[in-house]
Amino acid sequence: MDLSKENLKNKEFWDSINVVLPKYDIDSVIKATTAEPTWLHVGGGNIFRAFIARINQRLLNQGLTDTGIVVCGTQDYENFERVYKPFDNLAIICDLKPDGNTGYEIIGNITEAVAANYDIEENINRLNEIASNPSLQIISFTITEKGYALRDADGKLFESAEKDMENGPSHPLTCMGFIASLLYQRYKAGKYPLALVSMDNCSHNGDKLKSSILEIIDAWVDKCFVDDDFRSYVNDPSRIAYPWSMIDKITPRPSDEILNKLTGLGIDNLKSVKTTTGVFAAPFVNAEVPEYLVVEDLFPNGRPALEKGGVILTDRDTVDKCERMKVTACLNPLHTSLAIFGCLLGFTKISEEMNDEDLKALVTKMGYNECLPVVCDPKILNPEAFLKQVLEERFPNPFLPDTPQRIATDTSQKLPIRFGITLNSYLNEDPSKLASLKLIPLVIAGWLRYLLAVDDNGNQFEISPDPMAGLFQNELKNAGVFYGMTESVAGKISGILSNENVFGLDINKTGLTPVIEKYLDELLKGNGAVRNALHKAVAT
Secondary structure (H helix, E strand, O other): OOOOOHHHHOHHHHHHOOEEOOOOOHHHHHHHHHHOOOEEEEOOOHHHHHHHHHHHHHHHHOOOOOOOEEEEEOOOHHHHHHHHHHHOOOEEEEEEOOOOOEEEEEEOOEEEEEEOOOOOHHHHHHHHHHHHOOOOOEEEEOOOHHHHOOEOOOOOEOHHHHHHHHHOOOOOOOHHHHHHHHHHHHHHHHOOOEEEEEOOOOOOHHHHHHHHHHHHHHHHHHOOOOOHHHHHHHOOOOOEEOOOEEEEOOOOOOOHHHHHHHHHOOOOOOOOEEOOOOOEEOOEEEEEOOOEEEEEOOOOOOOOOHHHHOOEEEOHHHHHHHHHHHHHHHOHHHHHHHHHHHHHHOOOOHHHHOOOHHHHHHHHHHHHHHHHHHOOOOOOOOHHHHHHHHHHHHOOOOOOOOOHHHHOOOHHHHHHHHHHHHHHHHHHHOHHHHHHOOHHHHHHHHHHHHOOOEOOOOOEOOOOOOOOHHHHHHHHHHOOOOOOOOOOOOOOOHHHHOOHHHHOOOHHHHOOHHHHHHHHHHHOOOOOHHHHHHHHHHHO
């Protein structure tokens, strides 16, 4: 049986293999959404289908809305052509439970999947039409941290961002330029209100989104592409809002093991693809069951009953505390630590790393002893209980096919949030305690060691995609830092550690530079040095 909208009518088949079907009429939802769209999402990856689209589906299943969700993307157009369209925009969500059982649900509420490709006039006209419709309430985003960036680590504009600023709203190249262009269409149509909701792991993600959009619009105003009243519209919170959010759900790349399971159930046309940009995608998503989405309740054009779909709606201060708890302490920095050392030590699954005593001690001691002490309790989520679930249930889940190589992607974009916020907290609140930090400095040294692309056995490996990796690799090379070196790196990396765009602060000001240098000396000594340095650090 192929995965298709027509074949969903064969309910006996899907029931026989315990696949949960949508409880609404898909054609009716498509018709209603085409006429009066309420929700547009940017970024068609795994987290979107496994979580964001599912929130909307829950509301449809309960009869709390009659419209679905439209998804678009400014990159990886292949994803829409190879993973969405051949399957009528359907997706199978595979819930991977720690006991080995898997739950299956078909997502049927993605009514359109549109590549934001300005070479395809039809697509852009449709997206402009959606943006101009007064019914639209939400544009949400899962585009990763780099999707909001207009500048490199040195603060220089990317060429694409510079061109967007020079050329105006007619043919933007960046995602932020694209959104600014959509807002201009909405402004011209009637200055309708809208909520732009970033759901990415960025500190104060709503502000980051707003800042990038306004930087582009400022340039357009200066060059007279748009008038100043448009800028005022985009900057008016009663018209355009940028709520903060915190999201959490681990959604690894598609697993061949899960593909084989689905094929064994009798679903015939499934496949995984790797796009030309290196993205892994499939018409199914394998994900863990735990999920959290905390959103500031700021929707000037109204909103669906998100709380009925699993969203926690609250105020900005509480979102900030939840975000800091998760992104800077109780999950993301630990994930990145496992990614860096997992790649160096040859691991291919996060769960297997949690069976390694040194790695388990690394994230456990870092979480409880170095990250948790500067977390402010958000009250709606308990930080200690959250951390305990991460360390004892989520990371060790052997049925979750997550890899350190996936988590290591874009590490340079993650460091300022995952570690910089915590270091700044110590620096601003209790500088005397910085000297007690051991494991955060070890991970920073570990990342520099990782960038050399040589594992702990002396074998070269391919580091994960990262927009700033090449820059830092050159800086390490120019500083004379290399695998197997016997002299100390002391004095060689202070320039690297001063990069506030990547680390979130000038690490030299924390007094931790000598600690990082000492660890890096140990990590560089040759075969087995990473294991020895790690074991020594977590044992003390």
